[in-house]
Amino acid sequence: MTTEAFLSVQGLSKTYPRAGGGEPLPVFEDVSFGIERGEFVCIVGHSGCGKTTILNILAGLEEASAGFVFMDRREVRGASLDRGVVFQGHALMPWLSVLQNIAFAVKSRWPDWSRARIAEHSRRFIALVGLAGAEDKKPAELSGGMKQRVGIARAFAIQPKMLLLDEPFGALDALTRGVIQDELLRICASTHQTVFMITHDVDEAILLADRILLMSNGPRARVAEIVRNTMPRDRTRLTIHHDPQYYRIRNHLVDFLVHRSQLIQQGGTDLQSARAGEPAREVTPGLEGEPPSRPAQPSAIPAIPETHP
């Protein structure tokens, strides 16, 4: 099924050796999903479920213990210019100016370009994220939001086949975050960029993503469910909450994060999610007619034996 997709992740798992010896537990196992060309996919889950590790494996910065990643029908091995990464801590080089930071990436992508062409191309992407005029500033002179924009501009400037964002707005205040989210949406819509993004923020996921991967808690985390965002793609931050679908999707996500992600990890029965070994089910909680997933009542949580590792 997923072999057709632009990016295909099959049976991925990652095990770190345990510090105190003993049986090592996989952080996540049997993670499979696909991303279509031009699709925006968010992955949501609690800390420690291995989201960043998955992103690093997609980027080629880490190796999986098992499983495969294919992009464009070729296996992902090592980092590549085909996949641009926006790092959690922006990762700008502090000794370079904004322009130089981006030119460094552009020069890496097109080593034969002339200096003038590199500068022109870099300036275009600086303008795209609304930082025209700040080209010669050093990162230390920029605010957190501006730094993250430079990080985004750097990733877009190399025109990768796929963009990977590791919680890019986590450290930003709500206002700045909103503005940059809008910018990201606008740029992605105009460039038809394929994006994979980690977030902790449910609202951010609903605003940006076409599909949202829900991960159960680690260790032995899995992609438990895939939520399709059925709202029209021209949604904006200002109007999104007028759509009745918004609340249905939001409730579904929050319910998953608050109750079900734990249940799955503890081996409890969660009938709505796939069992281990099966591909994650795709659901459309936004559409009416789908049985609304009510938050589980305390009494509805099965008694959990205290035997989990």
Place this chain on the structure above:
Amino acid sequence: MAMTLNVKAALLSLLLLACALGAWQLAAMPPGSASGPGAAARTAADDEYAKLMGKTASTQKTSGLPTLGQMGETMARHLSDPFYDNGPNDKGIAIQLGASLARVGAGYGLAALIAIPLGFLIGMSPLMHRALDPFIQVLKPISPLAWMPLALYTIKDAAISGIFVIFICSIWPMLINTAFGVAGVRREWLNVARTLEVRPLRRALLVILPAAAPTILTGMRISMGIAWLVIVAAEMLVGGTGIGYFVWNEWNNLSLTNVIFAILMIGVVGMLLDLMFARLQRAVTYRE
């Protein structure tokens, strides 16, 4: 009231200088030069004796320390003609300092050429770090002058031995700081380089070098300080030219004025070298 801290500090410095110079002048004054019993009791026999001893009668008995006036005169004389050359034992101060700086430059330059690439290797490879660490730990605490006999025996050339001693003393801080700086380059910058498929040489020069430059420069500054300390001692041993040899030679001439002048010059040049490296350090330091 409205004096800035800098002005206050400058005034205090001047005051301390004046005190020090005053104390010097007092100590240097010939005992009883004013009208003590010594002068009055001088007889013809004393003068005769002084003549026999090769001193003219006019030579006053001094404490040995030059007075401020003599000192100033010597400094003016040296500084007004720094480049004269009257044979091996009588050269201008600039020639002496130049010889020392050339030796330091050669030894230090060689050390930098080896220490910085080797430091890169050690910083990037945990294997090399562990393999080379025992050697570094043993060689580092050896006083550079302890190498001198071995250097003289193997190299059989005093001038090159001097350069070798400078080389061996300035290599360690540079090596250790380079390795430390390179090993401490932030993971995310290296990850950026990886995702951009930056080639190893370009990564070393454009990512690791600027990232580690402040730490490397600190090591270079420490090394230069040590090299300038050691050159004086080394030149006292190997002789020839150089400020260290000049100090030793003037001590043999019993010319304390020249010794004190040379000491001051060593201090001034050392300060200028350090200032230069401080400038460089500021140029490569980045704010995160």
